[in-house]
Amino acid sequence: MAGQLAEAEDVPAKAVPLLVRAAEAAETPDAARAQAVIALTKTVDPGAWRAVLRALPKVQATKSENNLAEKAGNAFHNAPKLDQVHGVFEAVAAEADGPASALAEGAVLRLASRKVGAPEARAAANASLDAGWSQPRRRLQILKAAAQVGDASRAAAFVAALDDPDPTIAKAAKETVGRLKIDPERFRAESRAAKVGDLAVEDALAQVQKTSGDATRGAQLFGQVGCNGCHTVRPDEPLKGPYLGTIATVYQRRELAEAILLPSKTLAQGFVANHFELKDGTEVDGFVVREAADAVTVRTIAAVEQTLPVAQIARREKQQRSLMPEGLASGLTVRELASLLDYLEQLPGAK
Template identity: 45%
Template sequence: MVPLLGDTDPVVVHTAVHSLILLEAADAALTVVDTPGTTDPRRAGALRVLQALHTKPVVEALTQRLNAEQDSARRRGLLSALCRLYYTDGIWKGDSWGTRPDTSGPYYQTAVWEASPMIQETLRRVLKQSPTDEATFLLNEMSRHKLQDDAALSQVVAMATKDAALVPVAVNQLLRSSSLPAEGLPLLTTAAADSKTPDTVRLQAISALARADSAEGAAASLSGLPKIKDRDTRGKAAEAMLGAPKLENHHQYFENAAEKLDGGPSVWADAALLTLAGAKSGSPEARQLSQAALDKGWTDSARRVQILQAVVLTRKRSWADRVIFALKDPDTAVAAAAGEAVKALKLDPSKESGPLLEIMDPAAILAALKDTKGDAAVGQQIFLQAGCVACHTVSKDEPQRGPFLGNIADIYKRNELAEAILDPNKTIAQGFVTNFFELKDGTNQLGFVTQEGADKVVIRTVAAQEVTIPAGDIVKREKLPASLMPPGLMAKFTAKDLASLLDYLQSLAKAAHGA
């Protein structure tokens, strides 16, 4: 059987190897291993046999030969066999593989056995004493066989710092380690952010950094994610970063990074904020501050584009209302980004938003508002788009125009505010009654009085323009029952949009109370 290990037909060699394994022919295989030279094809087959025989005598025999062997090529075969023998297949108990077992090999479920400590001690010694080329080979073999030795990790990191070829191995070892040594963090951050790092290594570096409570790690991950070309690999890396146990500790960093608007890293920073804002557990403070940062960012058109891109990356369907409303954004870049988000999230704007108010009965609108949840940030956009800002202020620092709305929710109940918006003539705020002026030159002016003296009257018109009328020019003046606020301002919006506007007005009152 042994001579067949050197056959030119790989099928014959494969059959011979497995036959010798079944026969537990360790002595015959060791005889071949002891054959001088490196050209005998049977030696590779014999080592394949030995690396499958998990017995202490086999491990001892291989270790003895390794200690005595001086030829680097022959030593490598022995090292590979010992690496393979470190683990054996664990006993399947029917509950540990799940629906997606690890099929990357060499074992389905690794388990140490009685000779594992002996092998580990031998490999540590070789790693410490060997020249760089053999140590590099051994590290690659340990990585290939998924051997993790935390005790040797500092040495691995030190070697990788001096030899870039060892960085992939060191990153893999750091990923598998039970804890990250401090000296490993700089190597991981460099590997994650360096443009030359291969996708697979960058994924491992970002995954390892996800376990570190480090702002430097967060920065490197943000920098590295956009550089991953393969979509699936990028998705796994994003899952690792956004699922980091200590992600919330770095919300302030993500806020600052998102505000920079510097492309990919800032988009992923907003993705982190979206993740934190939508978290079901963890720090309430981090959740609230992340949401506040997003709401503030949403007021800026360039940031809205970025947040919409982040919504796509995180598949945040909870942001459907904002996405759909952004389709009508006057900024074409925002509208385009919203369109991409609608496609990515598979949203149906007609179903999500509902019918326009212009085709709904007022009673039906008020009834719909009882069961409709809005979004204050969307409401702020509606406040601008519907033209409310032309006649109303929400901050006491602004010059007053029409009725002040910063505390309007303290004065009127939600349904009363809705009625006043839908029918401006129903309730007219004191001091904002519409006045009609007929002037000597035959012209007319219409507006509410903002200032009145003995020699002049100052009014604000429906176009939000301030007009000064000399008292001597007034021929006729009368108060009208109709509000200067025109009806139908919300006709092209939906009940959900109106709910968002009401939410915004209520949020202003809460903010005034420091809530």
Template identity: 45%
Template sequence: MISPKAPLPENLLAILNKVAGDPGEPVELRARALRLLVSTVDRNLDAVVAALAPLTQGEGPPALVGVWEEFARDPRHAKRVNVYSGLARDEAAPRRLVGATVLINLITNPIVTDSGARRNAHTALDTLWKSPASAITLLEVIGRARAADFLLQVEARLADPDAGVAAAARAAHGRLARGPEAGAGARPIGGSPYDELVQAVLATPGDARRGQELFLQRACFACHTVSPHEPPKGPMLGGIAQRYSRAELTESILKPSAKIAQGFESQLFKLRNGQEVEGFVVREGGDNVDVRNVAGATTTLEKGDIALREKREASIMPEGLMTGATVADLAALLTYLETTGSK
């Protein structure tokens, strides 16, 4: 078994890198190799960054780019802000891009709740803006991610004395300043009567590519997979449009606690040492129980260590993940889900 906390043996590291980067191998096999490599990032940072760097432009097989996007938005990076701050200052542009992308996402990711990590990421960015090379990298990331939270920082550099920074700012601004959708699709989700909102979503065509962007930007990937080839987390969404209507999916997104998928009711465990563990029970034995959290990590709890166990009435999925989105955004997300398969 490979431990994410131990360095990979050199021969295995080489094999995973070779498989992940070999265009002659099946894409799903390459994605599995890359995902396995990425799972050990705490001890194999340089190898992981080298394997992910070619994917940071969003080019390549979707299954591989998806592994990069999940890595870049992983909320667990909040524990290692200093590591990614260092990467963002690296002399090598690909390494800077990896570090800067993680920092930007720690600030914009709605499921990152560590305020200290957000503050540290902001502090790191304040330093990075002072270097033209780092500033250009940040602007590239902001533009590619359409991170509108940084619009003011982008506008402040449109006339930067460094020509490279100014050009990067104009490119980022062009992506951020694209006008909202016209017509019913531009209608904001917040404040609309629910029934009217559902009808508007059903009547609006969706852009699957935009929906995939939202799936990542809104951190849906943290709790859900869209392929059976990915490590299980919460409810698998591949092929879900074959089982539920667009109206039902809309309700699940906007009212996550209204109906919770059978088998995915989360449970809270309070341990005798004061620790709390929340997630889905995936195995229960006589003496212990396996609990998988929304990030896909499984913890084995000894029943003798459990002081309190209770089923959660509310969904582990928070409400408000589509705050600031439009009807067209929600329609796009639904259209993307319709493109996924269960096999």
């Protein structure tokens, strides 16, 4: 039956459960497994496609007669209804677990980069890859799958991954970039010019670490972006947010960049934002500098100190999020962010 349906135009829904069993059962002969896979690729049944993803790697691992293994691979890649089942590929790829996920990842990459087919499937595939790229296991899987299916459409990200802090990922990126004949220098130049906000945080961190900027430009940006509204860099200025004059003695370049890109990931000690509501309705936001039995001293981000008598406080609350907004660096290029870091690293107190 698998042999007949592998040749048939359409596969009746009734036959799907049997074909799934044939594709998956350990005792199915290699040829029949390949034929069942070919038949199942003609359907839009999610269960059928999950079976295809699990069975095709087994088919490809065997030498079946009449090129059946190769035919099954082609049937998978060229299935006319691929974009109707894109959700299955995204779900299985997201599991990032074994050969079925790897195969699904290849399908997601091809759906994302092709110029034909349903725009909705293309958008979903791209969203899946964007989300996946931020997770190390999935990043590794995407890199390997791209080399496997020969898809270089995400070349800039692959080049960025050459500098991945995880050596396994950096190694896979090197292989993929080599296999796909991507010229890293071209993309490095491009990505230094890329806006930080258009890159995944991981990629921005990796890139900025490898890029040197210009500290003088960094000093301008420190004012232009508004860092100086909340931070001081000279010890004689009244403290606002954390003092950054010596910050580069405490943080490595990567940590510095991370503090800027993900301000709420960890909060600098003593700079947890507190929100106070007084009995007269006044609201005060700031850092607690002194805590006495009868009064709390609060310093606002504008360096204004205020003492709030405990008897007047109606409500107080610690914020989980940093007072430093996210996305401050989104509009900067990687090189500009590098310049900002160079500036912080070259402050007199930081040496």
